[in-house]
Amino acid sequence: MRKALATLALSGLLLSGFTVPPAPPASAVPLGPSSEQVDTDHQISNLTLRIANDPRLLAIGYTNDIAHGGATVTANATAPGAERIEYFWVPAGHDAPTPDALDMGAVMTLDSGLWFDRAPVTIWARATWPDGEIRESSTRLDTGYVSGQAATFKAPASIRPGTMISGDIIQLGPLAKAAAEQGHVSIVWRAQSKANQGRLWNQAAKFGMGPLAIQPSWRGTSLILQVSIESPEGWNIESSSIRIPIEDVDPAPVKVSLPPFAMGLHRSFGAKITNLPAGSIQEVQWIHNGKIARDFTAHFGPHFAPETNLPGDTLQVKVRSVFPDGTITAPAVSNKVVLSTPAFKAPPTTLVGSPLVGQKLTAVRGEGYVPPKVKVTRQWLRDGKAIPGATGTTYKLGPADGNKKISVTTSYKPFDRAAVSSTSRATAKVKLLLMRIGVVETAGTAKPGRTLSARTAHWQKGAAFEYQWLRAGKPIKGATKPKYTVTKTDAGKRIALRATATLPGYKTVVKSSHSKLVAKR
Numbered sequence: 001m002r003k004a005l006a007t008l009a010l011s012g013l014l015l016s017g018f019t020v021p022p023a024p025p026a027s028a029v030p031l032g033p034s035s036e037q038v039d040t041d042h043q044i045s046n047l048t049l050r051i052a053n054d055p056r057l058l059a060i061g062y063t064n065d066i067a068h069g070g071a072t073v074t075a076n077a078t079a080p081g082a083e084r085i086e087y088f089w090v091p092a093g094h095d096a097p098t099p100d101a102l103d104m105g106a107v108m109t110l111d112s113g114l115w116f117d118r119a120p121v122t123i124w125a126r127a128t129w130p131d132g133e134i135r136e137s138s139t140r141l142d143t144g145y146v147s148g149q150a151a152t153f154k155a156p157a158s159i160r161p162g163t164m165i166s167g168d169i170i171q172l173g174p175l176a177k178a179a180a181e182q183g184h185v186s187i188v189w190r191a192q193s194k195a196n197q198g199r200l201w202n203q204a205a206k207f208g209m210g211p212l213a214i215q216p217s218w219r220g221t222s223l224i225l226q227v228s229i230e231s232p233e234g235w236n237i238e239s240s241s242i243r244i245p246i247e248d249v250d251p252a253p254v255k256v257s258l259p260p261f262a263m264g265l266h267r268s269f270g271a272k273i274t275n276l277p278a279g280s281i282q283e284v285q286w287i288h289n290g291k292i293a294r295d296f297t298a299h300f301g302p303h304f305a306p307e308t309n310l311p312g313d314t315l316q317v318k319v320r321s322v323f324p325d326g327t328i329t330a331p332a333v334s335n336k337v338v339l340s341t342p343a344f345k346a347p348p349t350t351l352v353g354s355p356l357v358g359q360k361l362t363a364v365r366g367e368g369y370v371p372p373k374v375k376v377t378r379q380w381l382r383d384g385k386a387i388p389g390a391t392g393t394t395y396k397l398g399p400a401d402g403n404k405k406i407s408v409t410t411s412y413k414p415f416d417r418a419a420v421s422s423t424s425r426a427t428a429k430v431k432l433l434l435m436r437i438g439v440v441e442t443a444g445t446a447k448p449g450r451t452l453s454a455r456t457a458h459w460q461k462g463a464a465f466e467y468q469w470l471r472a473g474k475p476i477k478g479a480t481k482p483k484y485t486v487t488k489t490d491a492g493k494r495i496a497l498r499a500t501a502t503l504p505g506y507k508t509v510v511k512s513s514h515s516k517l518v519a520k521r
Contacts (some may be wrong), residue, residue, distance in 0.1 A: 044085075044127050044137040047077040072109045077137060079127035088124040096136060097124055150176045150185075150240040151227035159223065159244055161216045162251025162277030162321070167209035170227060175238065179229045186228040192221035192246075213279020216327035220248035251277040256302075256319040256334040267369065268305040271317045271334060280321040285331065287316040296320060296331075313339040344371060346422040349410040355427040357401060357505040362394045363408045363424065375413040381423075382406060399505030402432040435506040436460040440499045446516035447486060454482040454497050454513075466500040470512070490518040 050073070075087050086103035090096070124138045152171045159165055170187065172180065179185045189212050191205040202224060206212045214223065223246055228239035255275045273282060283296040286304040294304060302317070320331040347368030353361035363378055380390035382404045387395075397406065405426040413419040438458035444451055454467055469479035472493045476484070486495065496515035502508050 042079075042081070042127070042129050042133045042135055044077050044079045044082075044125055044135050047075065047123070047125050047137045047139050049123065049139065049141060050074040050076065072107060073123075073141060075106045075108075075123050075125065077125035077127065079125075079129075079135070081129055082127040083130050084128050086126045086128075088126065090122045090124060091120075094122070096138070097126070150229050150238045152240070153225065153242040155225070155242050155244050157245075158247050159214055160247045160249060160252065161214050161219045162280065162323075164211050164213050164278035165223070165244070166211045170209055170225070172227070173240075176227060176229055184230045186226075186230055188226050188228075190224040190226065191215070191218050192224070193217060213324075214246060215279070215323050215325040216251055216329075217323075217325040218246050219250070221246050251280075251321065251323075251329060253329070254282065254319050254321055254332045256317055256332050258315060258317060258334045258337045261315060261337050261339050267309065268303050269315060270304075271302040271319070273302050273319055277321050277323070277329070280323045280329075283320050283322055285318040287314075287318070289314055298322070309339055311340055315339070344369070344412070344414060344420060346410065346412050346420040349408060349422045349424040351406075351408065351424050351427060355397065355406065355430045357397050357399060357430060357433050360394050360396050361406060361408075361427070363410060365410065370412065371414045373414065377411045377413075378408055379411075380406065380408045381426075384426075397430055401430045402505055403429050405429055432507045433505055435463060435501060435503060435509050437501075437509055437511065440497060440511045440513045442495070442497050442513050442516060446490075446495055446518045448488045448491055448518065450486050452484045452486060452495065452497075452516070454499065456499060456501075459501055460503055460506060463501045463503045463506075466502075468498045468500075470496045470498055470515075473515075486518055491520045493518055 077085055077087075079085055087106045088097040088101055089104050089108050121141045122138050123141060124136055126134060126136050128134050150173055152173065153169050154171065155169045156165075167187075172185070176185050187208055188204050189206040190202040192202055205223075212223075223244045224241060225244065226239055226241040252275055254273060254277065257272050258269070259272065261269055271284065273284075276282060281298050282302070283298045284294075284300070284302055284304075285292060285296045286294040286306075288304075288306050288309075293306060294300065296318075302319075304315075304317075306313075306315075314336055316336045317334045318331040319334075321329040345368065347370060348366035350364050350366055351361050352364050353359055355361075378391055378393065380387045380395045382401060384405075384407070395406070395408070405428070407424050407426040409421055409423040411419055411421040436459060438456060438460075441455040441457075443453045443455050446452065452469075454465075456465055467480055467482055469476045469484045471490055473496070475498075484495070484497075494515035494517050497513045498510065499512070500508065500510050
């Protein structure tokens, strides 16, 4: 009830203020000197204020001795021996509270709708002792905004119609960055247009930081960029803006050219268009043998396939730009080209497939013109050398291709000109298959004069083996047969067998058996 009365008492004097710093932790802060009453028996001391932030509001916090809308301020006074302490929140410039004023409580939340910018408030503490003695102490609290710029700008001195201006020119200030996290920053690009009687009026051209295309109808006016920090209730707390002059010139003209062309059945021709104005659509007109074959349209773009084309035919193209504001630029005209007998270059050849033994590779023809009545042949290559009989569109990788690079040459022989060819890029080295690995064991008694035998099992079918007997881990000279007769030299030493398994198309595997200790007798 007391807080409600306090709010009503202040509502006619104080107006809203919002700020956007990140909420700092609550802390006890002495705010200004206290007019303490000094008495050996009765005194008020340590009148302090604690400002805490309300995280539910955008405009919260404090800077030094300034509190803002949404902050909660707690007063605390010490009066030893007093039977009660009352608190009163009075706008600065008003007298001390009257003796019959109601206690307003030690805690006050600064309602964002009640506070003037930088409006000071005096907090009074009144202590009453049992003997009837009354003492008062006060301190001042300032309320208001945290000052700071919403944004700064890195803008050009002027900008030409038909170009694009980037949102990167906006540099949000710390308050705006904090507010943007809660969605309370407004960014508006406003373009000036000439209304009746030459007057200018502003219209919102784009919202947000994205880039903006400058329209021709804006020439000779200005682009206005405004960044505003808004409160949740819609108050415009702070804003920054910049005015960028728009040059009174036409957009830079588009450029168009045609490369030398050769005739070809069902061939499509393309124009090279550069210097395109930002935010515009290009419309193209094609002129074939001096007549308009396709009028201005953006549907087909810069490509054109005439119904007939023969050596000696001429082609020319015109390009114009159409802007969203309705401006249509004068068309740029290309050079005129004369079609000739086409020079034939073999289309590129690429390989599709995995370079692994047992897999299939496929030769694929890339984009390019191929004349009619052409004979196509292929030759597969292994490390650059022809593979006998490999002349199809596909090739299956065999054991001989392991660790080799494979490529293919495609040859074209037209009926009316010389043959041309293209060779694909070689594959990486063809990978060998992984062999199923079995066991390697020795059978027999490890004793001088006795014979040990090699045993292999569960290996890849068809695998061939080479053997090497080992004494104390080192090869025994000449001991490369499946059987080995133990000698006196082996007595007291460990004998093992190392087997090397090979199979065409598979990786070679080397595996050793467990060793056996040869008895000394």
